[in-house]
Amino acid sequence: MPQLLTVEVLEQVRLITLQRPEALNALNTQLLSELAEQLGIAEADSATRVVVITGSRKAFAAGADINEMAERDLVGILNDPRLAAWQRITAFSKPLVAAVNGYALGGGCELAMHADILIAGSDARFGQPEINLGIMPGAGGTQRLLRAVGKSMAMQMVLTGEPIDARQAQQAGLVSEVTEPELTVERALAIAQRIAAKAPLAVRLAKEALLKAQDTDLASGLRFERHAFTLLAGTQDRAEGIAAFQQKRQPRFTGA
Numbered sequence: 001m002p003q004l005l006t007v008e009v010l011e012q013v014r015l016i017t018l019q020r021p022e023a024l025n026a027l028n029t030q031l032l033s034e035l036a037e038q039l040g041i042a043e044a045d046s047a048t049r050v051v052v053i054t055g056s057r058k059a060f061a062a063g064a065d066i067n068e069m070a071e072r073d074l075v076g077i078l079n080d081p082r083l084a085a086w087q088r089i090t091a092f093s094k095p096l097v098a099a100v101n102g103y104a105l106g107g108g109c110e111l112a113m114h115a116d117i118l119i120a121g122s123d124a125r126f127g128q129p130e131i132n133l134g135i136m137p138g139a140g141g142t143q144r145l146l147r148a149v150g151k152s153m154a155m156q157m158v159l160t161g162e163p164i165d166a167r168q169a170q171q172a173g174l175v176s177e178v179t180e181p182e183l184t185v186e187r188a189l190a191i192a193q194r195i196a197a198k199a200p201l202a203v204r205l206a207k208e209a210l211l212k213a214q215d216t217d218l219a220s221g222l223r224f225e226r227h228a229f230t231l232l233a234g235t236q237d238r239a240e241g242i243a244a245f246q247q248k249r250q251p252r253f254t255g256a
């Protein structure tokens with residue numbers, strides 16, 4: 001049983017809530033490993049279509065656990081078990097929606113950027129303050145942030161350590177919607193439920209194709225898209241989607 005997070009199964013959507021309030025959900029090894037494990041369970045469960053991850057009103061997550069980091073030397077960091085957990089989180093193939101309130105700093109901002117869709121409460125703060133500790137981001141904070149907000153904003157955030165607010169994050173493209181803080185999770189769940197009603201294989205391949213756009217050249221990305229599009233022609237859900245449109249009824253997607 002996880003101890004530092006809770007999981008609620010809401011039909012086809014799982015809501016994972018980080019629960020380490022005494023440290024503002026700082027991502028120690030245990031919390032990160034529990035999260036990776038729960039995403040593994042969600043991945044294997046065919047009834048789960050989408051996962052929403054959230055924290056508390058005060059903090060989504062305030063970074064890696066600095067006290068734990070203090071105990072690791074160079075060799076400790078080289079052999080850091082957290083890397084495997086991050087890789088498992090990155091590999092999650094179903095849509096991941098983050099509902100962010102309060103602080104999303106350091107590893108917390110990096111975790112939010114692992115999500116496919118970010119919904120932020122108006123009080124959210126996104127930042128990479130590692131520079132204040134004499135270090136730099138190490139879980140994607142330079143690579144994903146630059147791709148999300150562009151060079152100038154990423155440089156400013158990483159080199160000054162100063163966070164941006166929810167509106168700036170939305171203007172920069174890091175966040176798709178800003179809500180009242182008390183509605184963030186509700187909105188994220190509503191988006192997740194919408195996605196959960198779609199054809200799972202189409203959702204999965206569309207996510208993969210969109211992520212490819214970030215790390216491949218246009219010609220390769222377009223080739224991948226065409227292959228994925230063609231593959232879907234072999235699915236029952238494509239036939240169902242088109243038949244439902246023609247018969248003027250709602251489709252019933254099964255994932256086949």
Ligand code: CAA
Nearest residue numbers: 022023024026062063064065066067105106107129138139
């Ligand atoms: N690690 C460990 N403990 C943390 C923590 C963290 N990242 N962030 C907060 N906490 C703890 C505080 O130590 C404090 O504990 P105590 O009550 O035992 O003193 C508790 O959470 C509450 O925090 P504050 O009293 O500091 O709350 P605040 O409202 O005054 O300030 C804050 C909030 C601005 C987020 C401040 O806590 C802060 O600056 N935290 C550190 C943020 C940070 O530097 N994150 C980056 C970490 S490095 C990293 O993330 C690297 C990586 O991934 C590769």
